[in-house]
Amino acid sequence: MQPQRDDIVVLRRAPYRDADWIVTALARERGVISAIARGARRSRRRFQAGLGPFFVFSASLRRRPKGELWDLDSADVAQGFSSLAADVAATAHASYGTELVRELLPAERPEPEVFALLVELYDALATAGPSAPALRSFELRLLALVGLAPSLTRCTRCGRHLPIDEDGEVGFSPAQGGAVCAACEPAHAGMSLGAAARSLLIAAAELPIAEAAASLAPSDRGTSRAARDAMVRLVLHHVGKPLRSLEFIAKLRQGGAGGATKDREA
Amino acid sequence: MADPVAHLSRHLARLPGIGEKTATRLAFHLVTGPAAHARELAAALLEAVDATQLCSACMNLTDTDPCRLCADASRDPTTLCVVAQPSDVMAIDRAGQFRGRYHVLHGLLSPLDGVSPDDLRIAELVRRLEPAGEDGERAEVREVILATSAGVEGETTAMYLARLLKPLGVAVSRIASGIPVGGELEYSDQATIARALEGRSAL
Ligand SMILES: [Zn+2]
Ligand SMILES: [Zn+2]
Numbered sequence: 171m172q173p174q175r176d177d178i179v180v181l182r183r184a185p186y187r188d189a190d191w192i193v194t195a196l197a198r199e200r201g202v203i204s205a206i207a208r209g210a211r212r213s214r215r216r217f218q219a220g221l222g223p224f225f226v227f228s229a230s231l232r233r234r235p236k237g238e239l240w241d242l243d244s245a246d247v248a249q250g251f252s253s254l255a256a257d258v259a260a261t262a263h264a265s266y267g268t269e270l271v272r273e274l275l276p277a278e279r280p281e282p283e284v285f286a287l288l289v290e291l292y293d294a295l296a297t298a299g300p301s302a303p304a305l306r307s308f309e310l311r312l313l314a315l316v317g318l319a320p321s322l323t324r325c326t327r328c329g330r331h332l333p334i335d336e337d338g339e340v341g342f343s344p345a346q347g348g349a350v351c352a353a354c355e356p357a358h359a360g361m362s363l364g365a366a367a368r369s370l371l372i373a374a375a376e377l378p379i380a381e382a383a384a385s386l387a388p389s390d391r392g393t394s395r396a397a398r399d400a401m402v403r404l405v406l407h408h409v410g411k412p413l414r415s416l417e418f419i420a421k422l423r424q425g426g427a428g429g430a431t432k433d434r435e436a
Numbered sequence: 437m438a439d440p441v442a443h444l445s446r447h448l449a450r451l452p453g454i455g456e457k458t459a460t461r462l463a464f465h466l467v468t469g470p471a472a473h474a475r476e477l478a479a480a481l482l483e484a485v486d487a488t489q490l491c492s493a494c495m496n497l498t499d500t501d502p503c504r505l506c507a508d509a510s511r512d513p514t515t516l517c518v519v520a521q522p523s524d525v526m527a528i529d530r531a532g533q534f535r536g537r538y539h540v541l542h543g544l545l546s547p548l549d550g551v552s553p554d555d556l557r558i559a560e561l562v563r564r565l566e567p568a569g570e571d572g573e574r575a576e577v578r579e580v581i582l583a584t585s586a587g588v589e590g591e592t593t594a595m596y597l598a599r600l601l602k603p604l605g606v607a608v609s610r611i612a613s614g615i616p617v618g619g620e621l622e623y624s625d626q627a628t629i630a631r632a633l634e635g636r637s638a639l
Binding site: 182185186187188219220222223224252254255256257258261262265266268269414415417418419421422 | 548588589591596
């Protein structure tokens with residue numbers, strides 16, 4: 171098999187045999203692939219930066235004759251976001267984005283826009299530090315790219331337009347995929363979403379991640395939390411299982427050390 | 437268990453670096469070889485597991501508590517070298533440059549893998565740096581050298597620890613980047629490790 175070149179971001183890395191990694195990666199042109207990197211835990215020449223997360227690697231790949239796996243022959247750093255590591259909360263936020271991509275994308279479906287979005291997230295977090303609005307922008311744009319965008323301005327059941335100023339709260343149902351009007355769901359059986367949190371999400375869905383981080387820093391903590399809770403519940407509904415990075419962020423918030431200040435929350 | 441050989445090979449396959457095929461080969465090798473060899477292996481395995489514990493001071497694997505490195509009075513108690521794994525202690529000590537004490541974290545922070553601060557031996561490290569006992573006397577440690585690898589997890593862990601430990605009034609330093617980026621310490625040669633310790637910088 172002829173080697174092929176593609177840019178990859180590592181989504182998961184597990185040790186295999188003595189010196190290999192088994193890698194799940196998002197390749198720009200090929201989507202999510204699984205590959206064996208032989209000798210990668212020893213060779214710094216063929217595999218730069220330890221084949222770690224939060225790098226764009228220029229990779230040489232070969233499809234193995236049988237099965238789903240690729241051979242990853244080499245990986246050179248094309249773009250790095252090393253300043254993420256300076257802040258454990260920024261690393262945690264970048265990990266959340268990485269884990270979401272890993273869980274939401276099927277294998278080997280080309281998703282160049284998701285690739286670009288993930289790199290955009292790393293770049294924004296490396297530049298501006300951990301940021302809740304950055305995560306909201308990322309979540310909403312990722313869900314839109316994979317066809318799971320929540321409805322925020324119309325009732326998901328009857329399609330009625332839900333203006334922002336109308337009596338403050340609307341219902342929000344992860345299972346039904348977004349906002350629901352009072353007529354369709356009088357008791358707000360899922361959860362409710364206030365006007366400020368809903369406008370934050372509507373704005374975040376349209377903005378580049380860096381701009382969301384800079385301009386949507388919430389004036390009050392309640393709004394930030396409400397927006398987060400709605401999105402996290404929606405995301406967990408789609409993923410269908412707990413996310414390790416979210417549990418990490420929750421523990422960091424409880425533990426306090428090095429973490430618990432404003433905006434370090436997800 | 438219907439098939440004891442299959443049962444054995446399933447257990448072997450859980451070992452790092454052992455695939456299903458190798459596990460099956462090893463299982464057949466063990467059951468078709470001399471029974472005495474298998475019994476000796478089983479006894480050695482149990483003995484090693486029963487005799488090995490974590491040193492109550494440095495958290496390294498040991499058969500005595502405190503471990504030999506912590507009990508060695510000729511080693512400098514004012515300098516602590518923090519590493520991810522017991523194998524890193526061996527690698528650094530072999531290089532011969534470092535004559536202080538160690539602390540083993542048993543892993544690195546990794547939000548992607550769900551490894552958070554309370555999964556590591558960080559509380560035990562902090563305890564070693566806090567004033568000793570009720571008389572309020574300070575612990576003897578003056579410098580902590582963070583010798584985690586240069587990959588994302590190693591860097592994140594080092595930066596997290598620096599932020600946590602500096603308020604405790606100890607000097608915190610990081611080994612020079614001579615340790616390969618993301619490379620594992622155990623694969624580094626002795627000269628590289630010695631140079632990385634020599635060239636450490638304050639955080
Ligand atoms: Zn409705
Ligand atoms: Zn010890």
